[in-house]
Amino acid sequence: MSTKPAKDDRLLLLQGTLDLLILRTLLFGKEHGQGIARAIQAASGDELLVDHGSLYPALQRLEKKGWVAAGWGTSGNNRRARFYRLTASGKKQLTSETRQWERIVAAVGRVLTVEFSAD
Amino acid sequence: MWFQRRRDDDFHNEIQSHLRLETDRLMADGLSAHEAEEAARRAFGNISMARQKFYESQRWMWFEQLLQDLRYGARSLRKAPIFTAAVAVTIALGVGANAAVFTLIDAVLLRSLPVQSPKELVFLEMAGTEGTSGPPAYPCFLRLRTETDAFQGAAAFASDELRVEIDGKPEQIMGQVASGNYFDVLGLKPALGRLLKENDERLNPPVAVVSDRYWRRRFQGDPAVIGKTLSFRGQTFTIVGVTPPSFLGLQPGSPLDITLPIGIERELQRDSTSIWLQGIIARLKPGVAGAKAQAESNAIFRSFMADSRYPADLVAQHFSRLQVLPAAHGVDALRRRFSRPLYALMSVAALVLLLAVANIANLLMARGFRRAGELGIRLATGAGRARIVRQLLTETVLLFSLGALPGLVLAGWGVRLMEGFFQEGRRPISIEAVLDGRVLAFSLTVTLLAALLAGLFPAWRAMRIDPVRAIKEGGESRTGESRGTALFTQALVAFQVGLSLVLLVGAGAFVRTLSNLHHIDPGFRNEDVLTLSIQVPEKFSEPDKYAAIWNRVLEVVRTMPGVRASAVSTFTPLSGRDRGGLVKIHGYEPLSTEDGVIHINQVSEGYFESLGISLLRGRVFTDGDTASAAKVALINESAARKFFGKRNPIGESLEFVRKRDDRSYRIVGVVEDTKHMNLREASARFAFLPIRQARDAEQRVTLVVAPIQSNGEMALLSSIRSGLLKVNRGFLISDVISMRRQLDSTLLTERLLSGLSSAFGVLALILASVGLYGVLSYQVGRQHQAIGIRMALGATPFLVARSVLRQSAWMIAIGLLAGLPFAVWEVRTAATMLWGVKASDLFLYLASAGLLCFVGIVSALLPARRAAGVEPATALRRV
Numbered sequence: 001m002s003t004k005p006a007k008d009d010r011l012l013l014l015q016g017t018l019d020l021l022i023l024r025t026l027l028f029g030k031e032h033g034q035g036i037a038r039a040i041q042a043a044s045g046d047e048l049l050v051d052h053g054s055l056y057p058a059l060q061r062l063e064k065k066g067w068v069a070a071g072w073g074t075s076g077n078n079r080r081a082r083f084y085r086l087t088a089s090g091k092k093q094l095t096s097e098t099r100q101w102e103r104i105v106a107a108v109g110r111v112l113t114v115e116f117s118a119d
Numbered sequence: 120m121w122f123q124r125r126r127d128d129d130f131h132n133e134i135q136s137h138l139r140l141e142t143d144r145l146m147a148d149g150l151s152a153h154e155a156e157e158a159a160r161r162a163f164g165n166i167s168m169a170r171q172k173f174y175e176s177q178r179w180m181w182f183e184q185l186l187q188d189l190r191y192g193a194r195s196l197r198k199a200p201i202f203t204a205a206v207a208v209t210i211a212l213g214v215g216a217n218a219a220v221f222t223l224i225d226a227v228l229l230r231s232l233p234v235q236s237p238k239e240l241v242f243l244e245m246a247g248t249e250g251t252s253g254p255p256a257y258p259c260f261l262r263l264r265t266e267t268d269a270f271q272g273a274a275a276f277a278s279d280e281l282r283v284e285i286d287g288k289p290e291q292i293m294g295q296v297a298s299g300n301y302f303d304v305l306g307l308k309p310a311l312g313r314l315l316k317e318n319d320e321r322l323n324p325p326v327a328v329v330s331d332r333y334w335r336r337r338f339q340g341d342p343a344v345i346g347k348t349l350s351f352r353g354q355t356f357t358i359v360g361v362t363p364p365s366f367l368g369l370q371p372g373s374p375l376d377i378t379l380p381i382g383i384e385r386e387l388q389r390d391s392t393s394i395w396l397q398g399i400i401a402r403l404k405p406g407v408a409g410a411k412a413q414a415e416s417n418a419i420f421r422s423f424m425a426d427s428r429y430p431a432d433l434v435a436q437h438f439s440r441l442q443v444l445p446a447a448h449g450v451d452a453l454r455r456r457f458s459r460p461l462y463a464l465m466s467v468a469a470l471v472l473l474l475a476v477a478n479i480a481n482l483l484m485a486r487g488f489r490r491a492g493e494l495g496i497r498l499a500t501g502a503g504r505a506r507i508v509r510q511l512l513t514e515t516v517l518l519f520s521l522g523a524l525p526g527l528v529l530a531g532w533g534v535r536l537m538e539g540f541f542q543e544g545r546r547p548i549s550i551e552a553v554l555d556g557r558v559l560a561f562s563l564t565v566t567l568l569a570a571l572l573a574g575l576f577p578a579w580r581a582m583r584i585d586p587v588r589a590i591k592e593g594g595e596s597r598t599g600e601s602r603g604t605a606l607f608t609q610a611l612v613a614f615q616v617g618l619s620l621v622l623l624v625g626a627g628a629f630v631r632t633l634s635n636l637h638h639i640d641p642g643f644r645n646e647d648v649l650t651l652s653i654q655v656p657e658k659f660s661e662p663d664k665y666a667a668i669w670n671r672v673l674e675v676v677r678t679m680p681g682v683r684a685s686a687v688s689t690f691t692p693l694s695g696r697d698r699g700g701l702v703k704i705h706g707y708e709p710l711s712t713e714d715g716v717i718h719i720n721q722v723s724e725g726y727f728e729s730l731g732i733s734l735l736r737g738r739v740f741t742d743g744d745t746a747s748a749a750k751v752a753l754i755n756e757s758a759a760r761k762f763f764g765k766r767n768p769i770g771e772s773l774e775f776v777r778k779r780d781d782r783s784y785r786i787v788g789v790v791e792d793t794k795h796m797n798l799r800e801a802s803a804r805f806a807f808l809p810i811r812q813a814r815d816a817e818q819r820v821t822l823v824v825a826p827i828q829s830n831g832e833m834a835l836l837s838s839i840r841s842g843l844l845k846v847n848r849g850f851l852i853s854d855v856i857s858m859r860r861q862l863d864s865t866l867l868t869e870r871l872l873s874g875l876s877s878a879f880g881v882l883a884l885i886l887a888s889v890g891l892y893g894v895l896s897y898q899v900g901r902q903h904q905a906i907g908i909r910m911a912l913g914a915t916p917f918l919v920a921r922s923v924l925r926q927s928a929w930m931i932a933i934g935l936l937a938g939l940p941f942a943v944w945e946v947r948t949a950a951t952m953l954w955g956v957k958a959s960d961l962f963l964y965l966a967s968a969g970l971l972c973f974v975g976i977v978s979a980l981l982p983a984r985r986a987a988g989v990e991p992a993t994a995l996r997r998v
Binding site: 056 | 168
């Protein structure tokens with residue numbers, strides 16, 4: 001919903017894939033919101049553009065669904081932050097969503113390949 | 120919500136922590152503190168949006184917003200108390216009228232019998248070319264009951280006012296005789312004791328079932344009522360049970376007090392074809408179609424009728440086939456009588472509401488312009504347009520609900536008032552009208568629809584507000600009103616005028632109908648006459664005793680002070696009671712059975728004097744026309760014309776086609792025609808026979824008393840009552856009514872229609888004039904400057920006032936023209952309910968239109984005067 005013009009050629013995050021990325025980031029341990037945002041950006045080789053603000057409604061949603069749990073703690077540089085961790089049902093969700101994601105990617109890839117070969 | 124709610128400030132803290140962490144990180148990357156902070160914010164995006172989203176995700180937003188809108192609406196309504204009150208009153212009247220009429224419609228037309236699966240129930244009725252004519256005779260019912268396969272059960276019933284004695288005291292109650300399986304067919308369970316069983320029909324022992332209502336009224340709800348006895352026609356019945364409270368019988372309007380078993384054996388010993396049934400009700404077997412049941416029972420009916428001795432033309436007219444009719448609503452006499460008038464009233468009420476809605480829509484529009492500034496500010500500070508529309512509609516619904524609540528109270532009063540109308544007369548119709556869930560649901564729907572209708576256009580306009588202009592021009596948007604909107608408000612006023620015309624013409628038509636009917640000469644005196652019913656104990660049915668008791672009664676009543684004349688008769692005009700027969704006259708050849716029909720009333724001497732019926736020829740009865748004297752008769756004009764043409768009937772003889780009656784009556788006089796069942800019908804042919812030469816010793820007769828003093832009839836009542844009881848303590852006196860009220864009660868429908876439609880007409884007139892006044896004065900207010908400029912340029916106050924009046928004249932004229940065709944259509948549609956009023960009645964339309972014009976111009980005068988009084992100097996200074 002940001003009015004900021006996306007001038008750089010980094011990819012805008014697909015709707016719905018944010019959840020998957022958050023869950024995947026948390027697989028490596030608990031993390032706070034800012035850390036998650038940074039991690040997503042870094043893991044994608046700075047290819048993905050995440051509005052940090054849009055992360056929080058997503059976290060809120062995941063928390064409501066019970067896939068992540070949260071609590072206040074202290075960060076590495078002694079700042080108070082709210083930390084998120086993956087729950088058991090969150091892990092299950094991650095595997096099933098990952099599988100589905102892979103299927104979609106594979107399917108899209110196939111379509112694109114076919115089109116390229118016909119060119 | 121099932122999860123623990125996170126607080127708003129907790130989320131705020133998280134965002135702050137995020138920003139700090141990001142700033143730390145960026146500073147570590149080498150940015151200055153200030154740059155890092157900026158960049159962190161940028162990366163985050165819209166902070167307040169995130170917070171708002173969080174807030175909304177935590178709540179039932181629509182509900183919160185609704186509460187918010189309601190609070191806001193209540194506040195803004197409080198700020199405009201006069202506007203609010205005006206709208207609330209308008210809505211209260213509109214919704215109240217609709218709820219009241221709907222309550223009646225629901226009670227009379229829509230409600231199903233409170234029995235098990237009412238949709239399976241059917242009535243079996245004979246029919247012919249003249250429509251349906253009641254159930255077949257009892258022996259035919261017996262065959263239907265045993266020989267059909269389509270019904271789970273069939274029961275016969277007949278109800279009447281019964282004279283019973285309880286603890287030796289006579290009383291009149293509404294009772295019915297019914298087949299033993301009657302309650303089984305209906306699927307009813309007793310509230311107390313037991314209901315009837317099949318073998319109760321043997322009357323061995325005779326048992327009775329009382330209604331819950333009678334049980335409470337007469338026995339104070341004492342369970343010891345079981346086992347109590349009452350006597351009816353010399354037989355003692357033991358009460359064995361009480362019917363459930365909701366069940367009032369199969370005839371809406373006349374609740375039952377008691378049910379007795381049909382005594383088959385006793386009844387069959389009499390002339391079986393003369394047993395008069397009121398109905399046969401049957402329950403279809405599951406899955407059996409009405410058509411199949413009809414074919415089956417019609418075959419039985421035809422074979423039964425094959426050896427009847429009815430004339431063929433009579434059979435074709437009335438008894439040619441048997442029909443299976445839905446019985447879910449019970450006997451439909453009441454429905455037939457009132458469905459058209461009630462739907463007419465519903466339409467009138469709906470029109471009034473529509474008028475109210477148009478009125479309010481206009482008020483809302485005007486208010487919308489005044490609030491343009493406020494709405495502009497809300498838009499500018501980021502409120503969504505959809506949200507504003509929703510808020511305005513919420514406010515309108517709130518406003519309408521404020522009116523709907525008192526409207527329901529008004530409806531309650533209205534219903535009581537109308538119930539009162541129905542309670543008049545000899546046979547009070549008791550309408551079980553209650554403001555129940557159905558009425559509430561109806562009122563709610565009507566209110567919401569009306570609110571949407573009234574609020575839609577103003578809300579739509581609000582969507583198109585330009586915030587910049589609205590704010591710049593302040594609260595009062597002077598130029599914001601488009602030409603289309605102005606036209607729309609004027610069209611609404613014209614619409615109101617048109618609706619008012621329709622309502623006024625309708626009211627005029629009904630009022631004139633009532634007055635026309637009142638001016639009909641009924642052929643008898645309808646003032647200063649008292650009538651009451653006397654039922655004598657069974658033992659007086661021997662001819663000698665019968666004549667003697669009436670001699671005694673007349674002797675006692677006639678010697679009372681204040682009594683001018685008095686008589687007894689089988690019935691009186693307009694009482695709803697009737698007797699008739701087929702006549703045989705020498706020299707008259709009837710072409711059809713109908714041609715030979717004559718109504719018969721047995722009367723004593725003094726009958727014609729008491730009722731003021733003029734004698735045209737010959738003589739009336741005297742006390743010398745006794746059983747031992749020569750048999751004599753009187754006929755009325757219609758009978759004389761029909762049977763004798765130009766011949767003189769005096770001295771001719773009159774015979775009746777009837778078994779066991781070979782008596783011949785010599786005609787001794789001709790009397791004036793009188794109205795009989797109602798005022799609208801052509802006068803019926805009548806024969807009068809002296810009650811002292813009675814051929815039927817009716818247990819129940821009517822005493823007619825004419826007082827000496829004008830309006831003195833009711834004052835005589837107590838002395839007459841005590842005098843009668845002195846003659847015989849077993850007399851049951853009932854149906855006490857003055858002729859004037861009797862006449863009124865036959866005009867029940869007309870009075871209801873004329874009363875309510877006039878009330879609605881007046882309401883329409885007020886609403887329309889308020890509407891016109893409101894729109895004009897609002898426009899004058901808005902055009903204050905324009906008027907000022909015109910006056911500064913030389914227009915006189917007269918010219919200004921004239922232009923306002925001309926504008927209102929246009930609205931009225933267009934409204935009248937548009938409403939006229941509907942008014943004509945309305946009168947044409949209502950024709951069967953009218954009397955002496957035609958759709959081509961110019962006066963009716965002119966009077967209504969004239970009244971509307973007058974009221975319209977009067978309500979335009981004030982705004983016109985205000986326009987004329989505009990001071991150019993002050994008006995221009997405000998620019």
